[in-house]
Amino acid sequence: MSRSQFLVLAVFAAPGMxxxxxxxxxxxxxxRSWNLFGNNTNQTxxxxxxxxxxxxxRSVDGIPTSLCDLGYCNxxxxxxxxxxxxxxxxxxxxxxxxxxxxxxxxxNITSMTEHAHRLGLTAGWYLNGCTCPEKEIIxxxxxxxxxxxVAFGFDAIKLxxxxxxxDLDKWAGLINKTGRxxxxxxxxxxxxxxxxxxxPWNFxxxxxxxxxSYGSVVANLQTTVGCKNGPGGDRDPGLSYQEARSHFSAWSIISSPLTLSMDINDEDVMNAVWGIVSNKEVIAVNQAYxxxxxxxxxxxxSQVTLKDDGHYVTVPTxxxxxxxxxGGRTAVLLMNHDQTFHDLVLNFKDVPGLACQKCTVRCLYAHRDLGEHEHSFTAQAVQSHDSRMLILMPAQAQAVVV
Structure with a gap:
């Protein structure tokens, strides 16, 4: 997934599996480097x-905060x-x-991973790749x-x-045998x-x-339909702020890894996306299970057709x-895939397992409670490709602010 290049779509396998x-x-x-920078990277x-x-x-709630402070530490x-x-x-x-x-x-790759570790980060590597793939192997x-x-000191591997x-069994067996x-x-x-x-993998x-493109984001999102697994980028050109926010929220609510790929040392880029990637309430939804x-x-x-990297995909409006x-709390994401604005009506009885019909509604974008609502809630005039991310809880419950 990508535009302020956020996310690579992955879904977690359940802990027992x-x-x-x-x-x-x-x-x-x-x-991770791929979605924005491709092969154009180096140690420096x-x-x-x-x-x-x-x-x-940058700050969150007036406190100087790094990306790693928010959880982005690999x-x-x-x-x-x-x-x-x-x-x-x-x-x-x-x-x-x-x-x-x-x-x-x-x-000196070892020096690079040691640099990560000195900063309190972990470092990931990549094998069985695509630039010059090994079609004949020993x-x-x-x-x-x-x-x-292991010798280079990496903490994660993308295969x-x-x-x-x-052979993922072979990979996992050999890695586990190292004790790392x-x-x-x-x-x-x-x-x-x-x-x-x-x-034999973590995700x-x-x-x-x-x-x-928004079409690519939504097309990728549809591949998670039917996934029932448990615990367990957004690129700038091509996505508006609203589309980027929808992208980040969608990856969060389906428990995808949140993998950035923008140039985090570009001040303009970071200023544009900081409000999205630093939203601690949305991140908390992602991390919950x-x-x-x-x-x-x-x-x-009804359906709408979106462009996805040179071809077209048909998705719900x-x-x-x-x-x-x-604790009786449920996160809900309302997404408008259409080319025009819509009032999005959420009937509480439609939300699986929801513990209330008179619910307190909290908006995670505005970081505020929207009051008590009975039977339904309407998100009014949601713009094209925008969304609303909410937490619903029984009306008598105290809102929890992350």
């Missing part, structure tokens, strides 16, 4: 991003590290199966990739689907999904990459999502 390494109990939060740039993640130039190196020059039998492994680093760009590639992962190293706790992402674009008894992709990871519960019969938060 996922690999038991103690990680990924809540949706991961951080930053990544270390500057790490510095930016702990910078307290920095992931995606593509662009591989030596693809071809001076060996394979594409980016030597003849013995050892991964080859593009030293002109990344002269078994030692798995062993030596994992050995490099893509372009090369031929598809590593967050494992299955990035097989929704083609390798968990079963009731099998899930997985339900779709391909998100692009910088009370038995259901969030899903749609109602949508219009409007769509409502929910996520129980515990």
């Amino acid at each position: 996922a690999i038991d390494n103690g990680l990924g109990r809540t949706p991961p939060m951080g930053w 740039f990544l270390q500057a991003i790490m510095d930016g993640m702990v910078s307290k130039k 920095v992931g190196l995606d593509e662009g590290w591989e030596d693809c020059t071809g001076a060996h039998q394979f594409h980016y492994h030597d003849d013995s199966g050892k991964p080859l680093v593009w030293l002109a760009r990344f002269p 078994d030692s590639m798995y062993d030596k990739d994992v050995a490099a992962l 893509d689907n372009c090369g031929a190293q598809h 706790k590593v967050m494992i992402e299955n990035c097989h674009w929704g083609k390798t999904v968990p079963t009731e008894t099998w899930c 997985f992709r339900t779709s391909g990459d998100v692009r910088a 009370a038995g259901h990871s969030g899903s749609p519960f109602k949508q219009s019969a 409007w769509q409502f999502f929910y996520k129980p938060l515990g």
